[in-house]
Amino acid sequence: MRQIPVGTCIPGDKFDEWAPSLRGRGFECYTICFHMSLGGANLMRLAERARDALSGDGAFVSALGFYCNP
Numbered sequence: 001m002r003q004i005p006v007g008t009c010i011p012g013d014k015f016d017e018w019a020p021s022l023r024g025r026g027f028e029c030y031t032i033c034f035h036m037s038l039g040g041a042n043l044m045r046l047a048e049r050a051r052d053a054l055s056g057d058g059a060f061v062s063a064l065g066f067y068c069n070p
Helices: 012-022 043-054
Strands: 007-011 029-035 060-067
Touching: 007 012, 012 029, 012 043, 029 043, 043 060
Parallel strands: 007 029, 029 060
Antiparallel strands: none
């Protein structure tokens, strides 16, 4: 049976700030989440930055969330 990956949520506007410090802490996946608004985020650029930030350790983005209450 496949195990569910261990993950965490990162606010979309904090991805560049938080992702480097979370690497190597055992997370296998990340959800990038937004609260009520994308806040002008360019999702294509965010996808590129996420791919670059997570490359090499096998971690991946499991979801892109848009919530009223994450």
